Amino acid sequence: MQARFMQLLLNPNAIYVVVSEILDQGRNFGRAAPNSGPRVQVEFVSANPTGPLHVGHGRGAAYGATVADLLEAAGYEIEREYYVNDAGRQMNILAASVWLRYLEELGAELTFPSNGYQGHYIRDIAHRLVVDHQNRFEHPVTAVFADLPADEPQGGDKDQYIDAVIERAQQLLGDDYEFVFSAGLDSILGDIREDLSEFGVDYQVWFSERSLTRSGDVDTALNILESKGHLYEQDGNIWFRSTAFGDDKDRVVKRANGQTTYFASDIAYHMNKFDRGFDQVINIWGADHHGYITRVKAAISALGYDPERLIVKLVQFAILYRGEERVQMSTRSGSFVTLRELRDEVGKDACRFFYVTRKSEQHMDFDLELAKSESKDNPIYYIQYAHARVCSVLRKLEAEGLRWDQASGIASLALLDSEAEKDIITKLSRYPEVLTSAALNHEPHQLANYLKELASDYHTWYNGHKMLIDEVDLRNARLTLSVAVRQVIANGLELLGASAPEQM
């Protein structure tokens, strides 16, 4: 930085140096040396594996993946992790739902619990169970529903009812209950994994909540809190005195029936994270979880770790629009738009780009029509088109039997001395700092906006200057700058999870 600054003072041609740096370094231009920075874990999405991901998860996925990729490009050693909430009541409801649909597949006639999972994907899982295991899990309907309390439509309590169904399933299935449970979990988790992978989001670690109980981490964490005097008993429950660390109220970690709470798992999970030696732990949560930040940080402090090392980024939900019309979504009624449907309709590149083009904590409107449109109105197409345009010119060049001479182009860069050209070159030289700033501030939109500007500058310049001209030196200079722009756009698009097409 210092050196280049000196060069700028001493030599007006120094601004051109960046062009050859870009061409020399290619994909690595703007990147720091790999693993030269802190070791950081980024945990994101972590949606309950009770159904497919929807568009709300999509924003967290795109944001988390991009922040992780940006930090990695900035030299951080990154571990991407998905926390699998595979313990708890919701998962049992899933297992019971699968089982009942399985019985229906075998011909049983029954009334599905009002609190069960209604989605069609449950039937698909049940169907596979029948195909693979025939009637192995079958029990007479009379035995299944004998002496159960009333469901809500019959004037009962839907929660009590579904709990009774779960208990009955466990009684009748015995060891096979775990099998049905796993069939549901594995199927949905597999679907989520595939969905994310197709979205360009891949994890190093899938961390199971149940493993925390099995490994004894939950007990260990509670024992540590106990030994430090942060727990107390009241009404038969064990409470964590989180108010001592700024929380509004104390929190139960173990119920009177001996069951630990989800929060206890969370305490153990964060202890586990810190014990793995990360310099920094980044949690990306939906905005509806903001109330948990205080208590989790309280637990981290109580365990003796520095809560400053935990960074929680909240992501607001996106509201889908189809043109003017708002797309209604309701998870309960099952009328939600899945991430897969969104990808199918809009395409991965536009999805990834649109999601991160706004600050994460900002509410955003996601316009499906705009994301799909193939015009300059659509920023992702606009940027990709700048890239394709350069490729197109090079193809045309070749078709005319000409060659791009890079060395000649570099040597002739000083011919590009208009303000527009210098602006483009200056903008190119800013790329590394934009990348670093976007990474360290966890603000991918900085890079997205930069790419829009660069593409705009390039389109403007391109429109006013013909590339394929007879003057060889000037032609090579223009092509060289074009290729440098193409490289930086490709680098930026890669970090945003979008492709850089050679033709459109």
Added chain:
RNA sequence: GCGCUCGUAGCUCAACCGGAUAGAGCAACGGCCUUCUAAGCCGUAGGUUGCAGGUUCGAGUCCUGCCGGGCGCGCCA
């Protein structure tokens, strides 16, 4: 009710941990195709940064109050 968060052009958003006349893109209006992709380019117009105070040499940015939107306030996960 309490807490968190957001409020910037008609619309969607920027503004580099307070710094100079608050910037883009859509939409609107006016131009540019015998020429490498018009999937593009140029120009014009558009703002009392929700409101009212305060701190500061300086506030979209920090503080207080109010108004409005979103979210949260389980021995659910």
